[in-house]
Amino acid sequence: MGTPLLELRGINKSFGPVQVLRDVAFQVHPGEVTALVGDNGAGKSTLVKCIGGIYPIDSGEYLMEGKQVHVHNPRDAASHGVEIVYQDLALCDNLDIVQNMFLGREKKSGMVLDEPTMEQLAQQTLAGLSVRTVKSVRQQVSSLSGGQRQTVAIAKAVLWNSKLVILDEPTAALGVAQTQQVLELVRRLADNGLAVVLISHNMNDVFAVSDRIAALYLGRMAAQVKTSDVTHSQVVELITSGRSGQLGLVEEGAAA
Amino acid sequence: MSATTTNSYEAAKVATPAKDDGGLWGYLRSYGQRVRSGDMGALPAVLGIVVLTVVFSAARPSFLTPLNFANLLTQAGPIVVLGMGLVFVLLLGEIDLSAGFASGVCAAVLAIMLTTNGYPWYVGVAAAIVTGVVIGLLLGFLVAKVGIPSFVVTLAGFLAFQGTVLWLLKEGTNISVRDEIIISLENEYMPPMVGWALGALTVLGFATTQLIQQRNRRRRGLPAMLWQVVAFRVIGLAVLVGVAVAVLNEERSRNPLFSLKGVPIVVPVIGVLLLVWTFVLRRTAFGRHIYAVGGNREAARRAGIAVDRIRISAFVICSAMAAVSGILAASMARSVDPNTGGSNVLLYGVAAAVIGGTSLFGGKGRVLDAVLGGLVITMIINGMGLVGWSSAYKYVATGVVLLLAASVDAFSRRRSAASS
Numbered sequence: 245m246g247t248p249l250l251e252l253r254g255i256n257k258s259f260g261p262v263q264v265l266r267d268v269a270f271q272v273h274p275g276e277v278t279a280l281v282g283d284n285g286a287g288k289s290t291l292v293k294c295i296g297g298i299y300p301i302d303s304g305e306y307l308m309e310g311k312q313v314h315v316h317n318p319r320d321a322a323s324h325g326v327e328i329v330y331q332d333l334a335l336c337d338n339l340d341i342v343q344n345m346f347l348g349r350e351k352k353s354g355m356v357l358d359e360p361t362m363e364q365l366a367q368q369t370l371a372g373l374s375v376r377t378v379k380s381v382r383q384q385v386s387s388l389s390g391g392q393r394q395t396v397a398i399a400k401a402v403l404w405n406s407k408l409v410i411l412d413e414p415t416a417a418l419g420v421a422q423t424q425q426v427l428e429l430v431r432r433l434a435d436n437g438l439a440v441v442l443i444s445h446n447m448n449d450v451f452a453v454s455d456r457i458a459a460l461y462l463g464r465m466a467a468q469v470k471t472s473d474v475t476h477s478q479v480v481e482l483i484t485s486g487r488s489g490q491l492g493l494v495e496e497g498a499a500a
Numbered sequence: 501m502s503a504t505t506t507n508s509y510e511a512a513k514v515a516t517p518a519k520d521d522g523g524l525w526g527y528l529r530s531y532g533q534r535v536r537s538g539d540m541g542a543l544p545a546v547l548g549i550v551v552l553t554v555v556f557s558a559a560r561p562s563f564l565t566p567l568n569f570a571n572l573l574t575q576a577g578p579i580v581v582l583g584m585g586l587v588f589v590l591l592l593g594e595i596d597l598s599a600g601f602a603s604g605v606c607a608a609v610l611a612i613m614l615t616t617n618g619y620p621w622y623v624g625v626a627a628a629i630v631t632g633v634v635i636g637l638l639l640g641f642l643v644a645k646v647g648i649p650s651f652v653v654t655l656a657g658f659l660a661f662q663g664t665v666l667w668l669l670k671e672g673t674n675i676s677v678r679d680e681i682i683i684s685l686e687n688e689y690m691p692p693m694v695g696w697a698l699g700a701l702t703v704l705g706f707a708t709t710q711l712i713q714q715r716n717r718r719r720r721g722l723p724a725m726l727w728q729v730v731a732f733r734v735i736g737l738a739v740l741v742g743v744a745v746a747v748l749n750e751e752r753s754r755n756p757l758f759s760l761k762g763v764p765i766v767v768p769v770i771g772v773l774l775l776v777w778t779f780v781l782r783r784t785a786f787g788r789h790i791y792a793v794g795g796n797r798e799a800a801r802r803a804g805i806a807v808d809r810i811r812i813s814a815f816v817i818c819s820a821m822a823a824v825s826g827i828l829a830a831s832m833a834r835s836v837d838p839n840t841g842g843s844n845v846l847l848y849g850v851a852a853a854v855i856g857g858t859s860l861f862g863g864k865g866r867v868l869d870a871v872l873g874g875l876v877i878t879m880i881i882n883g884m885g886l887v888g889w890s891s892a893y894k895y896v897a898t899g900v901v902l903l904l905a906a907s908v909d910a911f912s913r914r915r916s917a918a919s920s
Contacts, residue, residue, distance in 0.1 A: 319804070334802045338795035338863035339788075347792055348803030350785045357783055360720045367722075380723070386916055387537075 247310040249274045249439040250295070250326075250408055255304035257287075257294055264290045266463045268304070272408060277430060277440045279450040279471070282460030283483055288443050291460065292410055295441075296328045297321035308407075325407035329397045331416060337386040341378065342366045344385055345400045369403050370395075373432055377425060391422030398429055402438070409433055410441040415449055427453050447476055461486030466493050524728050537916055544908050545856045545872035548901075552876065556883035563886055567752040569744075570764055574686050576878035577766040578603070578829040582845065583852030583870030584777060585821025588814040590853055591781075591794045593862025594643065594650035598635075598657030599849060602819050603826030604841025605661050606631045608668040610827055611675040611836040614682065621681040625827060632823030633816055635661070640812030650815075658846075666838050676835040685769065686832040689762030692749040698768055699745040707734045766828060770871065773824070777817075777867040790814060794862035825849070844895065848877050851898065855905040861913060876901070 248271040257265040265287050272278050282288045293299045295306075297315040306313055308324050315321050321328075335344050342359075345366050351358040366381045375395055378388070385393060394414050401409050411430065415423040431453050434440045444450050450457060451471060458468040459482035466486045474491070481488035535543060557564035582599055589596045596602075606628040613624040635657070642653045666672060677683065690698070710730050717724040745763060753760035781787035792800040793810045801807050822841075829845070830836050854860060855876050856869025880901060884894050 318802075330802075332798075334796070334799040336792045336795035336799050336863070338791060343788060343792075347788070347800070348805050350788060352785060355784060357785060357788065360716055360722055363722055364720055382723075 246273070248272055248307075249309060251305075251307040251310075252295070253305040253307070255291070255294065255306075256302045257290055257299060258302055264463050265294070265301075268460070268463070268465045269468075270458060270465060271468065272439045272441055273456075274407065274439045275434055275437050276455040277434045277442055277453050278456045278458055279454035280441055280443045280458050280460070281445075281450060281479065281483055285462075286460040286483075287463040288460055289412070292328060292412060292441070292443065295321065295408075295410065296326060322404070322406075325405065326410070327401035327404060327406040327408070328410045329394075329401050329412065329414065331412045331414075335385050335393060335397060335400075338384065340384050341381045341388075341396050344396060345369070345403055347400075349404070365403065366399070369399050372436070373399060373402065373429055375399065375429070389422065390418050391425050394418065394422075394426050395429060398426075398433070402433065406438065408439045408441065410443070412443050413445065414442070415444065415446065423449070447479060450479070451476065459483055459492075461493065464493060467491045524726060527726060527729055539916060540908065540912055541857055542868070542872055543857075544905065545869070545876055548855065548876040549872070549879065552879040552883060556879065556886065560883070560886045563883055565752075566747050566750045567760075568882065568886070570689070570748055570752060572875070572878055572882050573748075574764050574766055574832065575882055576874045577686055577764075577770065578825045578832065578845070579848045579852050579877055580770055580871050580874035581773065581821055581828060582825040582849030583856070583874050584773060584867050585818040585825070586849050586853045587777075587858050587865050587867055587870050588790065588821075589650070589818045590850075590858050590860060591790050591862060591865050592811055592814050593794050593860075594811070594814070595654060595850075595860075596639065596650065596657075596815065596818050596822075597654040597846060598639065598661055599654075599818055599822040599825075600841045600846030601658055601661035601665060602632060602635045602841070603822040603829065603845065604665040604836075604838075605635065605668065605826075606823035607826030607830040607836045607840045608665050608675070610682070610830055611677050612668060614677055614679045615675050621679045624679070624682070628823045628827055629820055632820040632826075635822075636816030636819030637812065639819065640815030643815065644808040644811040662842065665840070665842075669836065669838055672838045674835050674837040677830050678834075682827065682831050683834060684831075685765055686828055687834075688765050689748075689760070690765060690768070692762055695745045695749055695763040698763070698771075699741045702771065703734065703738045703741055706737055710734060769828075773821075774867055774871060781867060786810075786813070791863060794864075796863075844898065847898070847902065848874075848881075851902040851905065852877050854902065854909060857909075859909050859913065860906060861909070873905070 250270070250272040252268060252270040255265050255268040255270070256263065268287070268291060270291065280288055280291070290299065294301050295315075297318045297320050300316055306315055313324055315324065336347065339347070342363050346362045351361050351365070363381060370378065370381065377392055377395065385396065388396065398409070398411065398414070414426050414430070418426060427449060430440060430442060434455070442450070442454060454471045456468060457471050457474065457479055459466040459479065461482065464486070466482045469491065478488040478491065482492055486493045553564065562568060582603060586596060586599060609631045610624045610628040613619045613627050614621065639650075639653055639657060642648050643650045669675060710733065714724045714730055748763045749761055751759060751761050781790065789800065789805045789810050792803065792805060793807050797807055800810075826841055829840055833840070852873035853865065853870050854873065856866075856871070856873030858865030858869045877898065880897055881894060884897060
C-alpha cells in the first residue's frame with residue numbers, strides 16, 4: 245500500500261477531566277477517500293480539529309508522509325498541505341467566487357490585487373474538478389445554491405496545493421441531486437491523487453464514495469477497514485457498539 | 501482521466517463568457533436582472549437627483565442656475581466627506597454616531613492652531629487629522645478589543661466629544677478662521693482653464709484605466725466588458741464632466757465689478773479623496789478584507805485575516821475623514837463654534853452613505869455612494885431653503901428621505917436573500 249500520507253499513532257486528548265480521544269490510531273492514504281464515522285460525541289470533530297491544529301494533542305505521534313511533524317496551529321497544518329472544509333462553510337456571501345477562494349491569500353502585483361490571475365486560477369481549479377454547475381466565477385456567493393457553495397468551499401481548499409482535504413459533513417444540508425454532485429466531486433478529488441477524509445452520518449454516502457472506513461466509538465478507534473470488506477450493518481454495529489464479530493474493540497475497558 | 505479533464509475544462513470555458521453573449525442588449529438585460537434581484541447600486545440616488553432637480557427647478561427657477569449649482573457643490577463638501585468616512589464603518593456593519601462631533605473637535609483643534617497659536621495652515625491641518633486618527637484609534641480599540649458594541653461606544657463619544665468642543669472653545673466662544681488657504685477650500689474657485697484641464701484629465705484617466713483593464717482581461721481569455729459598454733461609460737462620464745465644467749465656468753456674479761466663475765476648489769479635493777479610497781477598497785487586499793469582515797466575520801477570521809486590525813482601521817479612516825469634513829466646515833463658515841459638527845451633521849453623513857446605496861447591514865457599499873447620496877441630501881436642504889420652507893420641514897423631510905433610503909436597503913436585502 246505504501247506509506248500513508250497522514251498517520252496518527254496513540255493520540256490522546258482530554259478537555260479537563262474528560263478524555264475525548266483515547267490512544268487513537270488513524271491512517272489516510274493518498275488517492276483514497278477515508279470515511280470517518282461515529283456516533284455523536286464519539287470524537288470525530290475533536291480528531292479533525294487535532295489534525296487541523298485547532299486543538300493541540302496531549303500525546304501521540306503525528307506523521308505526514310512517514311515523517312513526524314508538529315502541528316500547533318492551523319497555519320502549521322496548512323503548511324503541511326492539510327485543508328479543512330467546515331460544515332458551516334466559512335464563505336462570505338457578499339463576495340464573488342474568486343474573491344472567496346483567494347480570501348486572506350490574495351495574489352498581488354505590487355500592492356494592487358491581481359484580479360486576472362486569480363480569476364484564471366479559480367477557473368482552472370473549478371475546471372480541474374469538472375465543476376459545470378457555476379455559471380460565472382464572478383457570481384456573488386449569495387446567489388449560489390447549497391451544493392454550489394459546498395463546491396466553492398471544496399475548490400477553495402484544493403486551490404492551495406493541498407494534499408489532504410477534510411470534509412465535515414459536506415452533504416448534511418443538501419438535497420438529493422446536490423448531494424450527488426458533491427459526492428462526485430469528493431470522488432474526483434481522490435482520483436486526482438489527493439487524500440480525502442469524509443465525515444458523514446449518512447451510510448449511503450459513505451458506501452458510495454469511500455475506499456476505507458474508520459469508525460470511532462467513545463473516543464477510541466473501533467476499526468479501520470476497507471469499505472469493500474464490510475457490510476452496511478457491520479459499520480452500523482461498529483458505530484453503535486464499537487465491535488462487530490471479529491472487528492472492533494476487543495473487550496470493553498480492557499485498554500484502560 | 502485526462503480526457504475527462506480537458507472535456508470539462510472546455511465545457512467550463514464555454515459556459516463562462518456569459519457577458520459576451522447577447523451584445524449590448526444582453527448587457528442591459530443582465531443589468532435589469534440585477535436591479536430586480538435587489539442589487540440597485542446607484543439607481544435610487546441618481547433617480548433622486550433627477551426628481552429633485554425637476555421638482556425644485558419647477559418650484560423655483562433659481563434652483564437651476566450656475567450660481568446655485570456652485571453653492572450646492574460647496575454645501576455638499578463636508579457632508580460628502582463625512583459620508584465617505586462613514587462608508588468604511590458601515591461596511592463592517594458598525595456605526596459611528598460620534599463622527600459629527602469628532603469633526604467638530606478636529607475643526608476646533610484646527611482653529612486653535614491657526615488663529616490662537618498662529619501656525620501655518622499645513623500644521624493646523626496635520627494636527628486636525630492626527631486628532632481624528634487618535635479618536636478613531638480609541639473608538640476602534642473599544643469596539644474591537646474591549647468588545648463594546650459600536651453603537652454604545654460612539655454614543656458615548658457623541659456626548660464626550662460635544663463636551664470636548666465646548667472645552668476647547670472655552671465654553672462657547674467662536675474662533676474665526678482667517679487662513680487664506682483654508683478659507684479658499686470652500687470659498688474660492690479654480691480658473692476656467694484649470695477646470696477644463698482637470699476635467700479632461702479625469703475623463704482621460706478613466707478611459708485609460710478602463711481600456712487597459714479590459715484589454716488585459718481579453719488577452720488572458722477572460723470574459724470582458726463589451727467595447728460598446730466601455731465606450732458608453734467613458735462618453736457618459738465625458739458628457740457629465742463637460743457639462744458640469746461648462747456650467748461652472750459661466751459668469752455667476754451679478755455685480756459687474758468683479759467676476760465669479762470656475763469650479764469650486766472643494767470639487768477636486770473630493771475627487772482626489774474619492775479616487776484614493778475607491779482604489780483602497782476595490783484594488784487592495786486591505787479593501788477586500790474590509791468587505792470580507794463586513795460580510796462574514798467568522799469566515800474572515802478563518803481565512804487568516806486580522807479582523808481586529810481591520811475593524812480598528814475602519815474607525816481610524818472614518819474619524820480621519822471626519823477631521824477633513826471638519827476642516828471643510830470650518831472653511832465654509834470661516835469660523836468654528838460649539839455647533840460645528842453638531843445637530844444634524846452626523847445624520848446627513850449617514851444619510852448620504854445610505855441613500856447612495858451603502859447597506860446598514862454591512863458588506864455592501866462604495867465610496868461613490870457618499871458622493872451621490874451627499875448630493876441628494878444637499879439638494880433637499882438647498883432646494884427647500886430656496887422654496888422658503890422652515891427648518892421644521894427640512895428636518896422632517898430629511899428624516900423621511902433617510903428612512904426611505906434605509907427601507908430601499910432593507911428591501912433589496914430581502915430581495916437578494918429570496919433570490920438565492
